Amino acid sequence: MDNVLINSGMKKPFGKALLYTLPMFLITFMFMSGGRPDFSNPASALAMLITFLFVNVLYFLMHYTGKTDRYRAVIFIIFALSLSFTLISNMVAMRNSMSFSQADILECKIPFCHLVIPMMILPAAFTQSIIFPGSIIGGFANIASMVVLWLIATLVLGRGFCSWGCFYGGWDDGFSRIRKKATVKKISDIWKWMPFAVLIMVSLTAALTLVPTYCDWICPFKAVTEFEQVTSVESATKAGVFISLFAGLVVVLPVMTRKRTQCSFLCPLGAVNTLSNKVTPFTVKIDKKTCTECFKCVEACPLFALSKENIIEGKVSVFCSKCGKCVDTCSKKAIHYGIKGVPAGTMMNFSRNLFLFVSFLFIAVFSSGSIINSLKSLLNLFF
Amino acid sequence: MTEAFILGLSSGSACLVTCGMVMFPYLMSGSAGVKRIATDLALFLLTRLVIYFLLATLAWYSGQAIFSNPVVRNIVPGILYIVFAVMLVWYSISKNKNPDCPAKIVQTVNNRKLVPIFLGIVNSLGFCPALLIILTKGATQVTVVQSYIAFLAFFIGSSFWFLPLPLAGRIRKKEVLRTIGVLATGLSGIIFMIKGITNLIGGLING
Numbered sequence A: 001m002d003n004v005l006i007n008s009g010m011k012k013p014f015g016k017a018l019l020y021t022l023p024m025f026l027i028t029f030m031f032m033s034g035g036r037p038d039f040s041n042p043a044s045a046l047a048m049l050i051t052f053l054f055v056n057v058l059y060f061l062m063h064y065t066g067k068t069d070r071y072r073a074v075i076f077i078i079f080a081l082s083l084s085f086t087l088i089s090n091m092v093a094m095r096n097s098m099s100f101s102q103a104d105i106l107e108c109k110i111p112f113c114h115l116v117i118p119m120m121i122l123p124a125a126f127t128q129s130i131i132f133p134g135s136i137i138g139g140f141a142n143i144a145s146m147v148v149l150w151l152i153a154t155l156v157l158g159r160g161f162c163s164w165g166c167f168y169g170g171w172d173d174g175f176s177r178i179r180k181k182a183t184v185k186k187i188s189d190i191w192k193w194m195p196f197a198v199l200i201m202v203s204l205t206a207a208l209t210l211v212p213t214y215c216d217w218i219c220p221f222k223a224v225t226e227f228e229q230v231t232s233v234e235s236a237t238k239a240g241v242f243i244s245l246f247a248g249l250v251v252v253l254p255v256m257t258r259k260r261t262q263c264s265f266l267c268p269l270g271a272v273n274t275l276s277n278k279v280t281p282f283t284v285k286i287d288k289k290t291c292t293e294c295f296k297c298v299e300a301c302p303l304f305a306l307s308k309e310n311i312i313e314g315k316v317s318v319f320c321s322k323c324g325k326c327v328d329t330c331s332k333k334a335i336h337y338g339i340k341g342v343p344a345g346t347m348m349n350f351s352r353n354l355f356l357f358v359s360f361l362f363i364a365v366f367s368s369g370s371i372i373n374s375l376k377s378l379l380n381l382f383f
Numbered sequence B: 001m002t003e004a005f006i007l008g009l010s011s012g013s014a015c016l017v018t019c020g021m022v023m024f025p026y027l028m029s030g031s032a033g034v035k036r037i038a039t040d041l042a043l044f045l046l047t048r049l050v051i052y053f054l055l056a057t058l059a060w061y062s063g064q065a066i067f068s069n070p071v072v073r074n075i076v077p078g079i080l081y082i083v084f085a086v087m088l089v090w091y092s093i094s095k096n097k098n099p100d101c102p103a104k105i106v107q108t109v110n111n112r113k114l115v116p117i118f119l120g121i122v123n124s125l126g127f128c129p130a131l132l133i134i135l136t137k138g139a140t141q142v143t144v145v146q147s148y149i150a151f152l153a154f155f156i157g158s159s160f161w162f163l164p165l166p167l168a169g170r171i172r173k174k175e176v177l178r179t180i181g182v183l184a185t186g187l188s189g190i191i192f193m194i195k196g197i198t199n200l201i202g203g204l205i206n207g
Helices: A002-007 A012-031 A043-065 A071-094 A100-107 A114-127 A143-164 A170-178 A189-209 A213-217 A220-224 A233-257 A259-265 A268-276 A295-300 A308-313 A325-329 A349-381 B002-027 B034-064 B069-094 B104-107 B113-126 B129-139 B142-160 B176-205
Strands: A280-288 A335-339
Touching: A002 A295, A012 A043, A012 A349, A043 A071, A043 A349, A071 A143, A071 A349, A114 A143, A114 A189, A114 A213, A114 A268, A114 A349, A143 A170, A143 A268, A143 A280, A143 A349, A143 B069, A170 A233, A170 A259, A189 A213, A189 A259, A189 A268, A189 B002, A189 B176, A213 A233, A220 A233, A220 B002, A233 A259, A233 B176, A295 A308, A295 A325, A325 A335, A335 A349, B002 B129, B002 B142, B002 B176, B034 B129, B034 B142, B069 B176, B129 B142
Parallel strands: none
Antiparallel strands: A280 A335
């Protein structure tokens, strides 16, 4: 049966694709409406309806066309944009500015983000304190819910979190798709170890100073969320650093290389997620029997997770984020979603269906809140 | 304390990059087990700690006379940070990874038991801008205890990279550890370049 599937790809007939979408349809409906859709506010109801149809159409298309990355990227990029929009509009509503003051830090009013997690581990273990100035439970983007969500996602998806859950990844993913051909093609893959160097540096310095040093000094996404008020030479330097990193790693390099350079060369959480790839049940496999070693997948991989050596060995590296770009690129279907312990080239359709259901459900539920909020704000603006 | 720790962390990674290949064979000589390597490593680190405390005392006493001007207090470390940053970046991009390792002198020591102590001495006294910066830091502290704390933080930071050493023989991908060390050194170089420039600008504005 799997031989038939290899030849026909992962496409499904219309009715079958619709049937596969039905569980997603019901679960996302329950999550978005809470079981009781509220039609009292037309803008809210319309925003919810649009988001609900949007995510389910994407999921349906994944099954109907057999393509994964093409539709994943749409929701992933929109998630990043909508979250920044929601965060910035929240900040502006609360403080009239994207910047925060020392008073906001002292009052623990900073929204939490998952990139802080690697820096929290050592201080939490040794001092039983949370080093981020945010709300632990309750309020907007609280620490407890974010940590639990990330933990579940990283254990189930591994580095898949970076392509199916991270609300920043969509920025460099989006910019990496702007040009059709890369202008910079040769980048040494030694740089893919940089997130580990960053992870070591920021985890240790955060443990010693009890300050999340990555957020304080490095994080490029402050450019699209919030940042410290510029009041001194030091805070001006910090602003210069994050603006340069955003411009360089999130905008310019992804456009030039067609790779997600921030995720590949800087993100310390990406390093942790890479390690968790060792425990997740899902993986991407290479079927040596059908692989023709054309290396198109190596070129397509946005995270330097595939090299020619990997293809010859028939093994995807631990850096894989399961975005599906290589799977979509391979015309022979030699590279496919798989489950650990199951030989390559077998149970391809089952593995893909299972992975897609889990990962898409995560991004659909995780992103729906910010997409609905953004849509609601836009609808309120126009009507 | 934070600066001293980060300084030590960067100095340690630079040390791993430059001296790793000279020191490792001595600290992990022959078929020594984890226990033997751990004992040698403890002796090596203890020697470094003693040397650093001596330097902390010396730096603080001499600093009382030299660093009374607040502008000099900012500008001198600023320049040293930039020199150190350039050195770190050069170490990380240079293809010859162990050109100036002071620990090479240990090749002249015949007594195996003394090797960790000798390594500890040459490693902590080896000329390096990071040592100059921490000496300046120690010299500009108000009390001698603060100077000790700065040197202790420097010691902890610089020792971090040596801690996996007893297990190094069992690590399958040693090259990966070294690659991460090289990258961390380059990263530290960039951090100190920024720190140095911030110090210089701050010093000039305050001056």
